[in-house]
Amino acid sequence: MQMNSSLLMLWGLWDDVYQRCTRLRYIEKGANIFRVVLLRYRGETLVTTDHQVINRGDWIVKIHIHNYYFATLCKGVKDDLRLALLLRRHIMLSLPKLAIYLESMDEKEKIKGIVGTTMLHKGVQPLGFSISDVPMNGYFRYKRWYLRLLLRFIHPDGKKRVQSWKQDMPLKRVYMSKESLLERYGSQNPSPLGELH
Template identity: 30%
Template sequence: MEEAMFLTLIILFIVFIVYGVIPWICTAVLGFGVFRKGPSCHEVAFTFSKVTWKKKVMVSLWLKWEKVFNWLVHIHPIDENHPFLNVRIRTYWGKTVQLSDGEKIKRGDHVLELHFNNEVLYNMGIQSRSTIQLAIQMIRTTEQLLPKTLPIILNHPNYEKIKALYGVSMIHRGTKQFGFTVCNLPRGPFSFFTRIYLRLLLSVVHPQGKDRLQNKVEHLVPKMMVMSTKELMRRYPS
């Protein structure tokens, strides 16, 4: 997650080019009708069944960047056949977190970090008829994939050092049922830039991204989700 913060400015520049410069050029030079007076791509609400060409360009650019980023930091799918969740093993550098099962993770512990595959998430969104259907798909897929994280931990040469599953996301409702402890990010630069980064990500890959940011901004708060390896083993014994 920290590495992504350093690349946020690059993505902001791409957003500026696609959402600001390209439409201005098309309007001023080419006179494309879609940018003339009347409902524009900035004003039309995204639906699950219709995605504008600008949205497709933004998603394509973002996902290409994301593939490069994943390769650089060794993020890979839990299941190649169902690549909804990606993982990597990393060192936790945050403050000590008390988990609901009595365990703690502290600075220097190793964790298995979870990442959504945003290409899969985007495709789920545009194929779903409603947010409820999308949520059901996400829950069912997560239920299938979470048990597969345990072999990844146990097959690692230093598995005894991996203390927890760990993730930071704005999609955190319902994660407690899987065994996660959900807590606020400590105030500071990491929390600030994480919020910017994840809201930017949502605006790009969510079919209703811009409208969701405008209408649900008070709910779009990134949270830290952590499950101890012991709790993972208890819930999903191999």
């Protein structure tokens, strides 16, 4: 099942309403796969690949994949591998602008890192992310259901593919320290994408 134009248009209208009702900020609307919100971290202690520690109560930038934007990019894509490569490419292209955005924030000094939860976590470790499990409480069970529903619309095989992902695509937490993000992708890095080619 590929998403038809009418359904995509309705999703776009809903996404505008959702954006206005949340504190999510665009990094660059229509050109960046992330939306973000600054908040205090409420989960278990995280240790990043560069040995930084994010504790409960620390300030973080919570990252959200802009699912509607990604769905527009995926329109017409029918192959699993192409879909995965498309997502990875747009994450790669979006991280430098996320780093620059964080550098410009008034709250930069108190931020410990970036954190998100996703089912689309395969292949993100070479980009600098660490991965850990999330507790399957009511909130994360709902989020997993919601993300699977979105993937059902985005993915070309729809319902069939999402059912096969039930075991292979668990919900995970992905995170990176502020220091690692800025070192890899910040404005002081003369070639932020160089090590990813």
